[in-house]
Amino acid sequence: MQRTLFMEEHKLFRDSYRHFVEKEIVPHYAQWEKDGHVSRELWLKAGEQGFLGLNVPEEYGGAGVDDYRYSVIMMEEIARARVASAGGGMGLHNDIVIPYLLAYATPEQKRRWLPGMCSGELISAIAMTEPDTGSDLAAVRTTAFKQGDYYLVNGQKTFITNGYLADLVIAVVKTNPSLGHKGISLLIVERGMEGFKRGRLLDKVGLKAQDTAELIFEDVQVPVSNLLGEEGQGFYYLMRQLARERLNVAVGAMAACETALEITLDYCKQRTAFGKPIGSFQNSRFKLAEMKTEIEIGRVFVDRCIEELLEGTLTAEVAAMAKWWTSDLQKRVVDECVQLHGGYGYMLEYPIARAYLDARVQSIYAGTNEIMKEIIGRSLGV
Numbered sequence: 001m002q003r004t005l006f007m008e009e010h011k012l013f014r015d016s017y018r019h020f021v022e023k024e025i026v027p028h029y030a031q032w033e034k035d036g037h038v039s040r041e042l043w044l045k046a047g048e049q050g051f052l053g054l055n056v057p058e059e060y061g062g063a064g065v066d067d068y069r070y071s072v073i074m075m076e077e078i079a080r081a082r083v084a085s086a087g088g089g090m091g092l093h094n095d096i097v098i099p100y101l102l103a104y105a106t107p108e109q110k111r112r113w114l115p116g117m118c119s120g121e122l123i124s125a126i127a128m129t130e131p132d133t134g135s136d137l138a139a140v141r142t143t144a145f146k147q148g149d150y151y152l153v154n155g156q157k158t159f160i161t162n163g164y165l166a167d168l169v170i171a172v173v174k175t176n177p178s179l180g181h182k183g184i185s186l187l188i189v190e191r192g193m194e195g196f197k198r199g200r201l202l203d204k205v206g207l208k209a210q211d212t213a214e215l216i217f218e219d220v221q222v223p224v225s226n227l228l229g230e231e232g233q234g235f236y237y238l239m240r241q242l243a244r245e246r247l248n249v250a251v252g253a254m255a256a257c258e259t260a261l262e263i264t265l266d267y268c269k270q271r272t273a274f275g276k277p278i279g280s281f282q283n284s285r286f287k288l289a290e291m292k293t294e295i296e297i298g299r300v301f302v303d304r305c306i307e308e309l310l311e312g313t314l315t316a317e318v319a320a321m322a323k324w325w326t327s328d329l330q331k332r333v334v335d336e337c338v339q340l341h342g343g344y345g346y347m348l349e350y351p352i353a354r355a356y357l358d359a360r361v362q363s364i365y366a367g368t369n370e371i372m373k374e375i376i377g378r379s380l381g382v
Helices: 008-035 040-048 068-080 084-104 107-119 177-183 234-270 282-311 316-346 351-363 369-379
Strands: 124-127 143-147 150-161 168-174 184-190 196-201 212-223
Touching (some): 008 040, 008 068, 008 084, 040 084, 068 084, 068 282, 084 150, 084 168, 084 234, 084 351, 124 150, 143 168, 150 168, 150 184, 168 234, 177 184, 184 212, 184 234, 234 316, 234 351, 316 351, 316 369
Parallel strands (some): 124 168
Antiparallel strands (some): 143 150, 150 212, 196 212
């Protein structure tokens, strides 16, 4: 089905970003997968070419273009080029961290941080998950007690995207533990603050080039001026922004499904068995037909979710639907594509094998799919 989301300016942007990916990411991707993170030079090049902070006002160094479709294009092109783990960190930077600053930072904070985030000189992360909390944000144990003109921060975070390279981290902390979720606040912790340490660069099953690390806070003195928004409002800020994060997962999932099917369709046309292409066997055709149909259904739904985000009407419940259904679809599609590849699908030299490894986490991060179903169920009054 023909998509109606994009205008001519979006098509020009897609061409530009596709060229950037092919020139600056693809040739280095294998090395970055070995390193466990992309280079800081990539961030600087992305900033130089205007691919960071598109939605940031020009006065703070951005392009002043608040149009989520540009982010969609970037996620789709990363999937098309089969370099999924090189783009996730920038997606988080652009579509999760920067919107928090735009929504809740003071003008002084924006002047301090946004220009560097747009240039690629400041890499950002958001630290929610802790070793014992998972999707339960209200149970975070990292504390930040106010002492004069600073907060004393203690705790540990894990599974933090961009954690290894990050210069700025939005840390989810308890400023008043006795109040439960009402005692959560957001603090900006900066590289170089005494007591702020990086733990392990985590060795993941997939998304190897996506920097993921542990963060440790040991008596870190964070200035009161680094409080993001109001004290005690952190949980509510998180809830308001999570719909966009979950839509990001859905956008990436659909792009990954389309790429996996394209790879597999080409393989089924070329690979022969019993004297003819394996795609000509009825089982193969039926499997390809089923995947194509489900992907079309998912594409229409996700594009409508994108439209609702642009209109300001996307609800948390619908974003949860998109996140869980598309991420589960991605796992099913990629698994079926591996099966159609046969033994070659299990070899890491084939892109479908790497896609299989990258897909598994989609139903876990940004809130597990079980939590997504809970959100949807509650909206039904049950």
